Amino acid sequence: MNKILVSVLLSFLLFQVNAQVDARKNIVGKWKVSAMEADGERFDFSNPEKFAESMYANDLRKDSTKVFTQEDSSAVAFAAAILYVIFRDMQFEFKSNGKFSMILSAELGGEKKTEKSEGKYAIKGSAIEMTEAKKKEKQSVDFTMPDKRTLILSKFRKTDNMNLVLVKY
Numbered sequence: 001m002n003k004i005l006v007s008v009l010l011s012f013l014l015f016q017v018n019a020q021v022d023a024r025k026n027i028v029g030k031w032k033v034s035a036m037e038a039d040g041e042r043f044d045f046s047n048p049e050k051f052a053e054s055m056y057a058n059d060l061r062k063d064s065t066k067v068f069t070q071e072d073s074s075a076v077a078f079a080a081a082i083l084y085v086i087f088r089d090m091q092f093e094f095k096s097n098g099k100f101s102m103i104l105s106a107e108l109g110g111e112k113k114t115e116k117s118e119g120k121y122a123i124k125g126s127a128i129e130m131t132e133a134k135k136k137e138k139q140s141v142d143f144t145m146p147d148k149r150t151l152i153l154s155k156f157r158k159t160d161n162m163n164l165v166l167v168k169y
Helices: 002-027 048-062 070-087
Strands: 029-038 041-044 091-094 099-108 111-124 127-132 138-147 150-154 162-168
Antiparallel strands (some): 029 091, 150 162
16 A cells, blocks of 8 residues: 555656656747736737727726726726837746846836846745846746647736746747
């Protein structure tokens, strides 16, 4: 009985180690944000007009009796524009040596701004733990990989229920 229990436990541990090694191997590469998921809705970054339309539709889905005023429309359009500019060119790179970089590029006021963040990462179960080199801040983000070319970072920002969908390029 003890031999069976030890054998089952050893098999389970090997499965867990293999799953982490496989996840780390598959996550290595360059990733670009392709969509954002929030409130059960998917917002695609491939088209700015469709992105804004999706935000309007999401607001209407939350409250079908809502009548958009000019002020409401302007607020949704502004929020859509800001989110689109921030996330559409966001990129991640995870290297096999445990280092990562995140690049934010945005055109603001006609001038292109780029911010790069670098550090170390580790796969901890179903989370990626990233430690930024300069700030020494640790952020743990849950992730899933529905396939080898898609990475979903869950609750990317701790303050909301937003997921980022990344594609490998």
